Amino acid sequence: MKKFYAFVQKEFYHIFRDTRTMMILFALPVALVIIFGYALNNDYKNIPIGVLNQSKDQTSEKLINRIIGSGYFVVEKSLEKPQDIPSAFKLGKIKLVLYFPAHFQKELYHSKKAQVQLIADASDINTAINTTSYLSGIINEFNAENAREINGGIQISTRMIFNQRLLSVYLFIPGVIALILLIISALLTSVTLAREKEMGTLELLSISPISPYMIIIGKVIPYLILSLLNSFVIILLGIFIFGLPMTGSISLLILACFVYTVASLSLGILISTRVETQQAAMFASLVTLMMPTMLLSGFIFPIESLPLPLQVISNIIPATHFIVLIKSIMIKGAGITVIWKPFIILMGMTSLFLFVSIQSLKRNN
Amino acid sequence: MEPVVKVENLSKKFGEFIATNAISFEVNKGEIFGFLGANGAGKTTAMRMLSGLLTPSSGQAFVAGFDVATQAELVKKNIGYMSQKFSLYEDLTIQENIEFYGGIYELSRQEIKDRSKGIVDKFQLASVKNKLVKTIPLGWKQKLAFALALIHKPKVVFLDEPTGGVDPITRRQFWDLIYEAANDGVTIFITTHYMDEAEYCDRVSIMVDGLIKALGTPSELKKSFDVDSMDAVFQLLARGTANK
Numbered sequence: 194m195k196k197f198y199a200f201v202q203k204e205f206y207h208i209f210r211d212t213r214t215m216m217i218l219f220a221l222p223v224a225l226v227i228i229f230g231y232a233l234n235n236d237y238k239n240i241p242i243g244v245l246n247q248s249k250d251q252t253s254e255k256l257i258n259r260i261i262g263s264g265y266f267v268v269e270k271s272l273e274k275p276q277d278i279p280s281a282f283k284l285g286k287i288k289l290v291l292y293f294p295a296h297f298q299k300e301l302y303h304s305k306k307a308q309v310q311l312i313a314d315a316s317d318i319n320t321a322i323n324t325t326s327y328l329s330g331i332i333n334e335f336n337a338e339n340a341r342e343i344n345g346g347i348q349i350s351t352r353m354i355f356n357q358r359l360l361s362v363y364l365f366i367p368g369v370i371a372l373i374l375l376i377i378s379a380l381l382t383s384v385t386l387a388r389e390k391e392m393g394t395l396e397l398l399s400i401s402p403i404s405p406y407m408i409i410i411g412k413v414i415p416y417l418i419l420s421l422l423n424s425f426v427i428i429l430l431g432i433f434i435f436g437l438p439m440t441g442s443i444s445l446l447i448l449a450c451f452v453y454t455v456a457s458l459s460l461g462i463l464i465s466t467r468v469e470t471q472q473a474a475m476f477a478s479l480v481t482l483m484m485p486t487m488l489l490s491g492f493i494f495p496i497e498s499l500p501l502p503l504q505v506i507s508n509i510i511p512a513t514h515f516i517v518l519i520k521s522i523m524i525k526g527a528g529i530t531v532i533w534k535p536f537i538i539l540m541g542m543t544s545l546f547l548f549v550s551i552q553s554l555k556r557n558n
Numbered sequence: 559m560e561p562v563v564k565v566e567n568l569s570k571k572f573g574e575f576i577a578t579n580a581i582s583f584e585v586n587k588g589e590i591f592g593f594l595g596a597n598g599a600g601k602t603t604a605m606r607m608l609s610g611l612l613t614p615s616s617g618q619a620f621v622a623g624f625d626v627a628t629q630a631e632l633v634k635k636n637i638g639y640m641s642q643k644f645s646l647y648e649d650l651t652i653q654e655n656i657e658f659y660g661g662i663y664e665l666s667r668q669e670i671k672d673r674s675k676g677i678v679d680k681f682q683l684a685s686v687k688n689k690l691v692k693t694i695p696l697g698w699k700q701k702l703a704f705a706l707a708l709i710h711k712p713k714v715v716f717l718d719e720p721t722g723g724v725d726p727i728t729r730r731q732f733w734d735l736i737y738e739a740a741n742d743g744v745t746i747f748i749t750t751h752y753m754d755e756a757e758y759c760d761r762v763s764i765m766v767d768g769l770i771k772a773l774g775t776p777s778e779l780k781k782s783f784d785v786d787s788m789d790a791v792f793q794l795l796a797r798g799t800a801n802k
Contacts, residue, residue, distance in 0.1 A: 199661020203650065210649045210690075393643025400609050400639040400716075402631060403662045 196403050200411035207385060208415055214381060222373045222423050226366075226430045240324050241269035243287040245278065248297035256309075256347070259335050260291070265327050282314045289313045289324045301347065309347050366431035367519035368492030370424055371512035374450070375457045375486055377420045380478040382412055382461030387474035390465075405554045409547070413458045417451075420458075424450040428523075440526035449522060452539045453515040459546035460511070466553040486512040514538050560623070562587050562714055562745040563608065567617035570603050577603040579768035580617060585761075587713075590736060590746040592759030596796040599765040601749050602718075608747070609716055610634050622713040635663070638707035638744075642719035645703045648692035652683055652702060655691060656709070663710035677705045697728035704735055708744065715739065717748040721755065733758055753789035762788065764795050771795045 208214050242260075246253055260266050269287050272278065278290050292310040301307035311328055313321035329349050336346040389395040398408055428446070431437040439446075460482065468474045487493060489503055490512035496504060507513050514535035521527035529536075561584035570578045578600045585591045595601045606612040608621055610630030619626045622636035639645070646655050656677060660670035678687050681701055686694060691702075700720060707715050717736075721729045733755070740746050740760075748759065756762050757776050764772040764779075772779055772795055776788050783791045 195664050196662040199658050202661070203647065203654070203658045206650050206654060207647070392648070393641055394645060394647060396641060396643075397639060397645045398662070399611060400634060400637070401659075401662050402634045402664070 196401075197407050197411055200403060200407060201414050204385070204412060204415045207388075208381075208419070217381060218377060218419055218423065221376065222427055223430070225373060226369055226427055226434075238265060239267050240265055240289070240327075241287045242266050242324075243270040243272050243278075243281050243290040244268050245272040245275065245290055245292045247274075247295040248293045250298035252298045252301060253293040256332065256335055257291070260328065260331055263327075263331050265331075266324075278312060287314070288321070289328070291328065306346060306348050309349055311349060365492070366427070366435060366437050367516045367523070368490065368512075370427050370431075370450075370519060371453070371490060371492065371515050372483070372486055373427060374420050374424055374454050374515075375460075375482055375512060377423060378416055378454050378457035379461035379464065379482050380475065382416050382458050383464040383468070383474040383478050384471050386412055386462060386465035387468055387471045391470055405551055409462055409551065409554070412462065413455075416458055416461075417454055420454045421447075421450060424454070437523060439523055441522035442528065445529060446519070446522050449515065449518040449536070452536060452543070453511060453518070456511045456515075456539045456543040456546070459543045459550065463546045463550045463553075466550045485510050489513070491516055509542075511539055511542055561585055562589075562622060563591070563747065564620040565604075565608070565617070566619070568604065568607060568614050568619050569616045570600075570607060570612060571615045576768050578607070581765070581768075581770045582617075583763055583770065583773060585714075585745055585747065587745055588740050588743045590740050590748065590758070590760045592756050592762035593747060593749045593765070594756055594762060594792060594796075595749075595765030599796065600768040601765055604765070605716055605718065605747070605749065608633075609637055609639060635710070636713045638710070638712035638715035640703050640707040640715070640717050640720050642722040645706065646691045646699055649690060651690055652678075652687045652694070655702070655706065659706045659709050665710060673709055677702070677709075681705070697724055697731070700724060700728070700732060701735060704732070704739075708739060712744065714745040714747055717746065719749055719751060721750065721752065729755070753787065753792055756788040756792070764792060766796055 208218070244257060246257070257268065261268060270281055272281060272290065275292070278292075281287055281290065290312040292312060294308055294310070297307050297309070309332065311325045313325050332347055332349055340346075386395075389398065395408075399405070403411075428437075428439075432439055461478065464477050464481070465474050468477055485506065489496075489499065489507040490510050491507065492512070496507050496513065499507060518532055518535045518539075521532045563583075563585035565584070566582050567580040568578060568582070569576065569580050581600075581604060593601055593605070603612065607614050607626055608619055610621075610626050610633040613627055621633050624632040624636065626633050647658070650658065653674065656674040657670055660673065665673070678684055681698070683698075683702075691699060694702075704717075704720065707717075721732055724732070729752070736746055736748070736758075748755075750756065759776065761773070761775050762779060763770050772783075772791065774782070779791045780786060780788065783794055785791055785794070
């Protein structure tokens with residue numbers, strides 16, 4: 194145990210003395226979360242819209258005020274007739290037109306239903322989808338609140354699910370956690386073991402009484418501790434800055450981070466037992482781990498929309514299962530009985546990676 | 559007296575290739591044994607088997623009384639090792655390197671304290687012991703690496719081209735350290751490319767193509783080949799320039 198302690202202590206010295214490692218450990222996660230948070234954020238505020246009100250009655254005015262009051266929209270332009278809509282969009286000042294046909298209120302009270310039309314500028318498809326869904330949400334709320342008076346409701350011509358605006362945050366925080374833990378765990382550990390090879394110190398270690406198992410576990414432990422610390426920072430950033438919900442059990446979340454970190458670390462070790470130099474280790478981690486995780490784990494592209502061969506690859510990426518775990522625990526509040534499968538898959542992967550690395554470390558000797 | 563290193567018909571095959579072909583020799587306590595040979599002659603393979611890293615294909619070897627094939631862990635505890643590459647961690651201080659090696663050889667806290675004080679005093683490192691190893695000169699690093707290879711008081715120390723890349727004066731000083739350790743009873747097993755260093759050894763073996771072609775004291779070898787330097791002996795054997 195004493196030799197193990199000495200080894201772990203040495204690893205901490207390596208980490209704390211290397212500026213690059215320290216940057217990757219502590220500056221990169223925060224920078225990534227902030228960049229992704231603001232760049233990938235689909236939250237809209239003060240969207241300029243136009244209003245074409247041919248009814249000009251009490252209910253339509255009330256609804257318009259309600260929409261402005263939400264803070265998401267600003268009425269930039271008042272239109273007179275439907276023919277003006279294309280030219281208003283061409284100017285590019287407004288993203289959407291809210292159109293109340295004539296006799297809006299009359300129809301609402303008499304025939305119990307009235308049409309309101311949302312016309313969006315579809316040249317910016319994401320904004321179009323999001324703004325119409327925001328607006329639909331507000332109108333539906335308005336309907337519900339005034340159910341007694343208008344007794345039926347305002348019909349909207351575009352119907353979408355209101356939850357849209359939260360989707361980006363839901364997706365990116367688990368993805369960023371997966372990516373950062375992978376960078377720290379896999380990249381840094383693969384480089385640190387490759388460095389021992391390059392410097393010739395691994396030869397010395399293999400002649401000493403310290404066993405290959407101890408070398409690997411001793412390499413992993415400092416990164417495990419620092420990675421776990423890091424994932425908490427990211428999750429806290431997600432919760433307090435980007436409003437990610439935390440509905441599930443915290444201990445289950447910690448367990449998920451732990452299992453995934455160990456899987457990433459074992460991948461890093463596996464890479465480093467197969468390469469000879471630090472550069473090769475870094476390159477291998479970037480190409481075989483970072484890129485697939487970015488593109489195929491469901492972080493950026495939904496897995497369902499990938500072609501079948503890529504879906505298969507997606508399933509052998511640890512991050513895919515970790516993202517499922519994080520989303521299920523944080524957003525859906527799922528318990529272990531529902532999500533034991535990704536746990537088992539990750540643990541299975543870890544034991545496979547570790548087994549292969551210890552085999553190849555032994556063979557190298 | 560029982561020899562500290564005892565090798566009997568030791569062979570290692572990699573597939574069809576025979577790296578080490580049934581070599582036999584013995585090394586006594588406190589002896590400086592030069593293990594010479596051209597690159598690829600099988601020196602490294604033999605050394606790896608003796609240090610418990612490779613399992614022999616056939617034959618037997620005992621180091622410090624333990625069988626390298628079946629008691630590798632015990633062998634490892636009783637040997638020291640220093641290679642041509644630096645055996646020190648450059649981003650650790652001298653003191654931290656000492657503590658690390660003491661730690662992996664499971665010395666007690668007190669032993670580490672005493673021995674690190676011994677090393678620091680011997681090499682007059684008190685003023686630099688808290689400096690990172692990468693900032694100290696090459697010659698010092700090698701002396702320190704040698705001291706660390708001896709920190710757990712091994713019975714045998716393997717030196718794999720320990721003096722590569724240093725000037726003759728530093729090399730000479732390094733050999734003083736080797737003599738000192740040998741006088742203390744440590745068996746020295748050394749490979750080198752410098753033939754003047756071969757002259758410093760008590761006995762020398764020269765490997766060619768997996769076989770030991772010559773074994774004896776430097777003066778015996780020079781006499782039997784009728785030349786006046788170890789360099790000439792080596793040229794005759796290893797470079798295959800011997801014409802009978």
